[in-house]
Amino acid sequence: MFDLMPYAKKRSDALSHAFYDPFRELEEMERSFFANRKLPDFRTDIREQDGAYLLEAELPGFQKEDIHLDLQDGYLTISAERSSENEEKDENGRYLKRERSYGSFRRSFDMSGIDADNIKAAYRDGILTLTLPKLAQQPKNSRRLEIE
Numbered sequence: 001m002f003d004l005m006p007y008a009k010k011r012s013d014a015l016s017h018a019f020y021d022p023f024r025e026l027e028e029m030e031r032s033f034f035a036n037r038k039l040p041d042f043r044t045d046i047r048e049q050d051g052a053y054l055l056e057a058e059l060p061g062f063q064k065e066d067i068h069l070d071l072q073d074g075y076l077t078i079s080a081e082r083s084s085e086n087e088e089k090d091e092n093g094r095y096l097k098r099e100r101s102y103g104s105f106r107r108s109f110d111m112s113g114i115d116a117d118n119i120k121a122a123y124r125d126g127i128l129t130l131t132l133p134k135l136a137q138q139p140k141n142s143r144r145l146e147i148e
Helices: 024-034
Strands: 044-049 052-058 067-072 075-089 095-110 120-124 127-133
Touching: 075 127
Parallel strands: none
Antiparallel strands: 044 052, 052 127, 067 075, 075 095, 120 127
């Protein structure tokens, strides 16, 4: 029906309870409330493939419309944002569990050496895939100089 939160054992050494500390319970309550609340960063894999870089970013649970790619001043920024509610009620309409979540992620990548006009993006099964073609290397102009 619903998940139970892990139980953290309280400190039991004799010295910690020898003196009354009015803030100890508040600190323990704050610690247990905020434990394990950090949202993980989204991870990326970048590999070289046929004259391009392939960047794969894990963004599970996002809709394609929630993901934005912005190219500005030589940097590509991937941002994604989601908000969801999940609630369960008993037969009388009382809450058994109600969870709200919000997540916002942002990462930027330097696009030096990338042909920004030909970047391609696809999103499937929670994976954003960007094909970042390398700039074609210009042949170096070289010439032999005559000595006078």
